[in-house]
Amino acid sequence: MAKNMMLYWGSGSPPCWRVMIALEEKQLQGYNHKHLSFDKKEYQCAEVKALNPRAQLPTFKHGDIVVNESFAACLYLENAFKTQGTRLIPSDPAEQALVYQRMFETENLQQKMYDVAFYEWYIPEGERHESALKRNKENLVKELKLWEGYLEKMGKGSFLAGKNFSMVDVVCFPVIAYFPRLHCPKEKCPRLMEYYEMVKERPSIKATWPPEWLENPVGQDTLKSL
Template identity: 60%
Template sequence: MAKDMTLLWGSGSPPCWRVQIALEEKNLQGYNQKLLSFEKGEHKSKEVLEINPRGQLPAFKHGKIILNESYAACLYLENQFKSQGTQLIPEGAAEVGLMYQRIFEAQPLAQKIGEVLYYNWKVPEGERHDSAVQRNKEALKEEMKIWEGYLQGCGDFLVGKSFSLADVIIFPVFAYFIRNGGSEERYPNVAAYYKKLRDRPSIKKTWPPTWIDGPGMGTLKDI
């Protein structure tokens, strides 16, 4: 039981979701948690700001140790609970290297998805340009093609023969892509990977509750 841990989270946020998956995989159930609403601005509330002064979710702490960056939380949990639950860092040098490489390549992927999805939210009205929107879409298409290649002939997991931090961190990004209308037909390897992992217990149990009642907005449908 992880009663000394607290997670404030928002539904459908890949950074929040990966922390939830890591906690499940490390058998750290029973932590204190609270689902907050991005729409209502609850990520800027006092209880979040007390843990995460940037006013972002996740806001996560283990005792007095604060880990608000999702990658930091995942790496910390594996470091501190190595022999508990799923071993999330593989043994062999080649697998370790590939795992770290893929984890950090997922950052431009997530960023490019965000630049398409949140363009109107990030860029004030008078500064918007169709040419920028098109460029962002093209950049995301190129990035997705790279990942489609990586997943060619991939087994059940992103790295080697077992579930690792690469899956913890990257699965929510692909799920987010598909949820927002990303094409399963144009990226069949990504879709196959997604389908293989979506029923894994740690993932199914933490599936974003706001995703259960119907499809998303389809913003990424032409990517």
């Protein structure tokens, strides 16, 4: 079944990683894939552009179906293989609503983390301002407090939307994994770090851990002064 799937991906990319986790959770091991370098701009190859006019990763193809947005690809996999592997979207409307809410809130957490962690990469040297970086850090701390509150309400040992691993964990864990890697102080997000330590041992996470993170376990310290 997975033999007619093709995934083009890059190491360390949360969007790519979440699709890979979804594939593992749905027991779709054995899919075809191609690891492309961001640094070498291999993702701009003709092979990817033929499927994805934006030439972005991930680019995913299943038979004649092409899905290039990571959230869309994950939801597609859940719907196409609903009875296979882990049920990632609950059937109960209230539980489902919470999963969807937290899923899309993940984009806020990811962007605010990027605004701090990759500030110097995004902003040209002549346009950088300490006041802007300080504001970005304050916004990220506020966002972290929200997620800390969510986990506190759920209770110890909970996943992001309840007692069961769900689609929000698939899409959000790759973002959360950046906080310890980039040396975010644990006191800023203790509940998230408890969650991280628990979920990183899940087989689907271990099977898809970014190769470059295995080679270089310690990342830059761009969140150290948060």
